[in-house]
Amino acid sequence: MTEFATRIRRTELAATFAMAARARALRAEGKDVISLSLGEPDFPTPTHVVDAAYAAAQRGETKYPPLGGIEPLRAAVAAKFTREHGVPVSPQEVLITNGGKQGIFNMVMSLIGTGDEVIIPAPAWAGYEQTVKFAGGVPVFVPCPQEQGFVLQPEALAKAITGRTKLLLLNYPSNPSGATISRDALAALADVLRQYPHVWVLSDDIYEHLLFGGAQHHTLLGVAPDLQDRVITLSGVSKTYAMTGWRIGWCIAPAEMIKAATVVQATATSGVSSIGQAASLAALTGPQDFLAERVAAYEQRRNTVVAALNQVPGVACHKPDGAFYVFPNIAGCLDKTTPHGRLIRSDNDFAMALLEDGLVGVVQGSAFALSPHIRISTATALPRLQEACQRIAAFCQTLT
Template sequence: MLAERIKTIPPSPTLTINAKAKTMRASGIDVFSLAAGELDFDTPQYIKEAAIQAVKDGFTKYTPVDGILELKEAVCKFIETEYKLNYSPQETIICCGGKHALYNLFQVILNPGDEVIIPAPYWVSYPPMVMLAGGKPIIVDTEEKDGFKLRPEVLKKHLGPWTKAIILNSPSNPTGSVYTKKELEALAEILVDKPIWIISDDVYHKILLKENIKWTSIATLSPELKKKTLIVNAVSKTYSMTGWRIGFLIGPQDIIKATTRLQSQSTSNPSSIAQKAALAALNGPQEFILQWIKALKERVKYLSSFLKTIPGVTCFEPEAAFYAFPNFSSYFSPKIPNSLKLAEYLLEEAKVAVVPGIAFGKEGFIRLSFATSLEVIEESLNRIKTAMEKLR
């Protein structure tokens, strides 16, 4: 007999679709994928060398549960540089990826029935993680015309006595939208005096694709907001280290202590070798990131222009990260009634893997990742356009 808690938790749609695409490809079918949430660039060589050196040095034993001090200090320096905020190593924990940091966090702050406000579209794992901690996801819809960003008046309507936290993911997966400082200030005005944690998921914060876009953390707006903001970040996306599984949580010391206690009874420390690689990533050369962003800008420019050639499709132009979230609802019919059926149709008919919008809490849309080569993007979009023409 399975535990009741797991019966309500769906598998990750992104991983499921990726797995199906890989199975089709392994059987000889020519499948392209715009579903992956990881860059196609390889982990930089200096980071790999740091991991190899760690193995050679015998750095293969347990480390402190919350991570090695050198890495925690590097994270604090990273936050100081990127956020202009000062934290101590005691306010930092190293986890097995950003997802693990979030999972730990929900486990230590939520009691049964506590509500977490989650603007939709959202990253697919937010609601299940809240539910596994006994909490209740409060899904708040946002609109394409607003850049998929939460408006203050909408936030007010969803606050209640059971509200324990709100998640802000900027830059956003799946939309690529970024909250401006002014927009964050409007939300902060409502949240600052309330006993509500602000969870700031910032894993894409360095991948900005427009010159006029400036990223701001809500924690930087005032000392009061810093005290109630819990920052989640990672080396996964910025340094193309998704498989290394190193993320971090930064916040008040009592939260970090509780998270460390939980981690000590679950995973223990993150991989010692991966910690050394992450240390090298944060302390080493950073110039390559600009080259990666340059390539991503070329890709998103092509993708955005191409989508405009598909009749009936609209798309908020991504400002950051490496996803687009176009609206294909004009193609819905009895044959293709929703985004899940559309994703299945595109995989079978066009041999292109995409992620249905419903996985992110937003029907009518699909997520397209441009974290792959321009050649793959071009071929995939041509296949999608041809497949959509057959539905007209």
């Protein structure tokens, strides 16, 4: 048997992929599964973005790109951040990456060594834990329960920091909860961080433009520019512009950190698709009017799903202000039995039974380090979401 490297043995694939694979297998058996497990916009990439990619290819922009990204795109990202948050950023402080996920990987691999601790507010996207473990670090989860709006509290942050803490990961709007954070709440976290100058922060803002009900996006660097020498801000085009397959993200960080992360990227993948960068430049600098219509659709879906789930016995669903997820608590469904005799002991049991018996694919809260919850992606057409909610209600009503 092959003896793989330790980093492989300590890292597992995300549960979202496993649930999606099981849903595909059931579909292959001819079953009408509604899969709400993957966080991917169902809208098409805007036409002008596709046209820009085609035009770039026609111009011959198909050669190896610069390691850090093409200058026009780096400049556009820097200008965007300065415009939206009032903090000057130069193109030299921007790294274009193969999706947001590689941005996280680059930064974690640049900062984290064996035994270094990384604070992760929970619930949290599973990729954070995977990447930290891959780098040899130690994930330190800080529970942020539903009654706190899934938001990290300053006293909990202070308690979690030790001499081995190297990095704090923030993600608002959040995957999986959709939670947002207020300017005052971020300022309170900044007050704590000022006491610990050895702690870096990575702010994952990938859902920054998907906000509802007048909610506003705040990022740590915009609230506390004095921490700029140890703050990394990450975003990309995947969620806002429905460009998940284009694989374009970026990181904004001090120039020395960008240089270090570029070394990681050069070693792993080299530069990012030249055509994808041309498309992303068009996304950032082209028409933005379509975004309001898409956000309104996401908000309608959120409202429909939250209202429906809160009518289901045993389910309590927080109403999020951002992203395209809901993260209902299903504690009232535990320690019950399905008509087939399956005992629901955990949110993992619930998710699997719901998929196999109710034909709705969701992801268990344990995959995001906070139970008992399930994550439901609302990036699906409204009629299918309504049908999924009906199936969830019917499934829960069969539990005894």
